[in-house]
Amino acid sequence: MTAATQAPARPVRARASRLAPPLSFLRLLRIELRRNAMPWLLPLIAALFWFDSYRPSTGQPPLYVLRTFWNMGQGHTFIDFGPFVAGVAAWMGSRDGRRRTADLVTGTARPRWTAQLATWGATAIWAIGGYLVCTGVMFAVYAHQGVQGQPPWWWVAVGATAVAAFSAAGFAVGVFWPSRFAAPLAAFGGFLALIMSSQTGFHDNTGWALILPTNSNGNFQADSGLLYPWLPDLPIARIMLLAGIAIAALGLLGLRDRGDGPWLRWLAVAVTAAGVAAAGTAVGLVTTARLSADGIVIPALHDAASDRPFSYTPVCGQAAGIPVCVNPAYRRWLPDVTAALGPVFREVAGLPGAPVRATQVAAVYNGGEAGSTGGQAATIGGRPPVLSLAIGALGLPGAFGATATLFADQLQLLAVHAFVGAGAGVGTSAQQAVQAALWQGAGVAFAAQPQVMSTTGLPTFAQAAAPATGPVYAAARRLAALPAAARQAWLATHLAALRSGQLTLAQLP
Amino acid sequence: MTAADTREPLPGAGPAWPAERRAAAALRLPWLFLVSRRVPAALGLLAGLALLLWSALYWHWSISGGRAAQQFLSLTVETGAAAVIAVTTYGPFGDPERATGRWLPYLRLGVAAALTAITYGALAAAITGGALPDGDLALLRNLVGITGIGLLCAAAVGGAFGWTGPLAYLVVTEVALTGNPTTPWVWPARPPHDLGGALCAVLVFAAGTAAVTLFGARDSGRHCTPE
Numbered sequence: 001m002t003a004a005t006q007a008p009a010r011p012v013r014a015r016a017s018r019l020a021p022p023l024s025f026l027r028l029l030r031i032e033l034r035r036n037a038m039p040w041l042l043p044l045i046a047a048l049f050w051f052d053s054y055r056p057s058t059g060q061p062p063l064y065v066l067r068t069f070w071n072m073g074q075g076h077t078f079i080d081f082g083p084f085v086a087g088v089a090a091w092m093g094s095r096d097g098r099r100r101t102a103d104l105v106t107g108t109a110r111p112r113w114t115a116q117l118a119t120w121g122a123t124a125i126w127a128i129g130g131y132l133v134c135t136g137v138m139f140a141v142y143a144h145q146g147v148q149g150q151p152p153w154w155w156v157a158v159g160a161t162a163v164a165a166f167s168a169a170g171f172a173v174g175v176f177w178p179s180r181f182a183a184p185l186a187a188f189g190g191f192l193a194l195i196m197s198s199q200t201g202f203h204d205n206t207g208w209a210l211i212l213p214t215n216s217n218g219n220f221q222a223d224s225g226l227l228y229p230w231l232p233d234l235p236i237a238r239i240m241l242l243a244g245i246a247i248a249a250l251g252l253l254g255l256r257d258r259g260d261g262p263w264l265r266w267l268a269v270a271v272t273a274a275g276v277a278a279a280g281t282a283v284g285l286v287t288t289a290r291l292s293a294d295g296i297v298i299p300a301l302h303d304a305a306s307d308r309p310f311s312y313t314p315v316c317g318q319a320a321g322i323p324v325c326v327n328p329a330y331r332r333w334l335p336d337v338t339a340a341l342g343p344v345f346r347e348v349a350g351l352p353g354a355p356v357r358a359t360q361v362a363a364v365y366n367g368g369e370a371g372s373t374g375g376q377a378a379t380i381g382g383r384p385p386v387l388s389l390a391i392g393a394l395g396l397p398g399a400f401g402a403t404a405t406l407f408a409d410q411l412q413l414l415a416v417h418a419f420v421g422a423g424a425g426v427g428t429s430a431q432q433a434v435q436a437a438l439w440q441g442a443g444v445a446f447a448a449q450p451q452v453m454s455t456t457g458l459p460t461f462a463q464a465a466a467p468a469t470g471p472v473y474a475a476a477r478r479l480a481a482l483p484a485a486a487r488q489a490w491l492a493t494h495l496a497a498l499r500s501g502q503l504t505l506a507q508l509p
Numbered sequence: 510m511t512a513a514d515t516r517e518p519l520p521g522a523g524p525a526w527p528a529e530r531r532a533a534a535a536l537r538l539p540w541l542f543l544v545s546r547r548v549p550a551a552l553g554l555l556a557g558l559a560l561l562l563w564s565a566l567y568w569h570w571s572i573s574g575g576r577a578a579q580q581f582l583s584l585t586v587e588t589g590a591a592a593v594i595a596v597t598t599y600g601p602f603g604d605p606e607r608a609t610g611r612w613l614p615y616l617r618l619g620v621a622a623a624l625t626a627i628t629y630g631a632l633a634a635a636i637t638g639g640a641l642p643d644g645d646l647a648l649l650r651n652l653v654g655i656t657g658i659g660l661l662c663a664a665a666v667g668g669a670f671g672w673t674g675p676l677a678y679l680v681v682t683e684v685a686l687t688g689n690p691t692t693p694w695v696w697p698a699r700p701p702h703d704l705g706g707a708l709c710a711v712l713v714f715a716a717g718t719a720a721v722t723l724f725g726a727r728d729s730g731r732h733c734t735p736e
Contacts, residue, residue, distance in 0.1 A: 044677055048680050051681060084673065181551070191679070
């Protein structure tokens with residue numbers, strides 16, 4: 001008998017200490033972190049992130065909701081990361097199979113599933129770390145550039161979870177198909193899934209399609225993060241889905257290795273089931289979603305505190321002597337707003353119902369994508385009358401191709417539309433004629449009006465624009481041709497009838 | 510003993526191999542090379558990609574967002590095919606293969622060219638499923654150019670990671686297609702008969718093929734791929 005057999009047996013560790021992350025696992029994780037392929041690709045991904053996510057966003061006005069619409073709302077940050085991460089994870093997952101070392105490592109002390117989790121964990125740590133660093137640097141640059149509003153942190157969390165899900169799914173592909181083609185298959189499969197989800201996501205704004213991570217319909221609009229908080233409901237549901245996919249993929253790995261013992265297999269079954277349940281619950285939750293004024297609300301996840309608007313001290317300017325106040329985040333456009341509203345206020349000065357102040361109100365969410373669908377009508381109400389404008393719903397200069405001239409034209413249209421009492425609709429023929437005449441007086445020629453009305457950022461009433469001909473524009477031209485004093489006098493007499501809808505086109509001068 | 514004596518058959522040696530056996534022996538090397546590069550599996554994947562393209566065209570899968578977006582699905586399939594071709598350059602033998610294989614450059618060239626031609630044939634057959642935006646001429650240009658990127662990437666970073674170049678180019682193209690690029694280096698965004706785009710694609714393919722032919726993929730005996 002040798003000395004070795006006479007040595008006392010090492011005491012069995014208590015169950016609690018067995019369940020705690022052992023030092024050997026951390027050592028394994030450290031080795032995997034050092035020997036991982038992910039860091040080699042991070043410079044390429046960072047370059048693509050700059051080109052695809054950051055660079056296009058710089059063309060947008062300096063508001064977080066607009067700057068991050070492309071990269072967070074439409075999911076370009078994880079389009080840049082996800083497929084590459086899935087490919088590298090597949091490469092790492094297929095390592096034992098490719099090298100024919102699976103049997104060799106199965107005999108080691110550590111269960112295969114645990115060792116695979118260490119490999120995946122190292123890949124995911126590099127990938128998520130890289131994602132967070134890139135996003136953090138981007139937000140730091142935004143902050144340095146004076147971008148206004150609250151960053152969409154919930155959407156950053158969605159992106160990080162998406163990266164984790166891609167890494168887990170890619171790793172599972174590599175484990176189950178240990179081939180050199182596993183990496184491109186996982187990468188291009190992930191890319192294809194993302195762009196195909198855009199196909200549905202760009203169309204649908206209700207139901208299950210809201211869960212798609214690239215769907216930005218009705219969930220990424222002004223004035224989130226500016227006049228009210230970002231609603232976390234939809235991001236939480238998407239995090240549940242993506243985390244569920246990641247957990248299920250990792251659980252499947254444990255089901256594969258038969259040598260790990262029954263309790264580990266049962267644990268793998270439970271983990272897989274939990275992942276599937278989380279993903280299914282997330283899909284179920286979004287089918288109950290509804291569009292509210294400040295975003296997508298999912299009743300089971302909604303916190304009423306999220307609906308409270310931000311309090312702020314407005315910044316004000318003067319337009320023809322009338323105060324115009326906006327949220328401080330919109331300060332840079334205050335001169336544009338006052339310059340646009342000045343001619344309108346001069347035209348209607350002294351008339352009944354003419355506004356004595358203009359103020360910004362929060363834009364209300366609609367079902368489409370930011371910048372691509374109808375805006376929100378202005379209103380005049382209260383005593384004394386106040387013009388309320390949802391500036392965030394308009395095409396701000398620089399946003400989605402809008403210009404300062406177009407912004408001014410749209411503001412004037414909204415102001416005169418509200419003044420003639422047309423409300424949210426097209427208005428009567430008489431209201432349309434007076435609106436056209438006042439708008440022309442503010443500086444937009446009759447011939448140019450239909451073109452401006454067809455631009456995005458305006459409410460639906462503008463979409464009914466017709467060519468500047470016909471009886472409406474004939475009446476508008478007659479009214480505009482009157483001397484200013486005569487036009488003022490006629491308006492002062494007939495405004496009440498005009499706003500109540502009783503005035504006909506024939507009654508115009 | 511003279512040198513001439515050594516050319517005489519040894520006593521007891523058998524007769525010379527028959528012609529068919531010599532032909533089989535000559536084909537053995539290319540076959541072993543194809544197997545070592547997993548070309549049969551690659552052909553299966555390429556057939557799958559052709560089927561995917563056919564399905565996308567037949568059932569009118571598309572991404573909303575205008576003409577540029579319409580061509581993105583087919584471009585993704587073409588890029589995936591180019592990535593598969595690039596990954597076949599990965600060789601598992603390293604130095605022994607490089608030291609003993611004098612036919613290696615010809616085999617590399619032959620496999621890269623043949624796979625590109627076969628892929629084009631398969632994808633061209635697949636577009637009979639529907640109308641491909643820009644037609645088969647653009648398909649050829651895009652496939653050739655992106656395959657060149659994949660081969661260059663394989664020569665630079667390794668065959669196992671040859672897919673990263675085509676995927677990165679696809680992401681760059683996605684952004685470029687949303688704008689109005691004027692550079693011919695983003696050839697998928699150019700009209701099918703654009704000479705500049707075609708020249709750039711051919712140039713990249715020539716460079717990639719030359720690099721892989723002369724030097725092989727980076728992991729073929731010169732450098733280990735990361736874990």
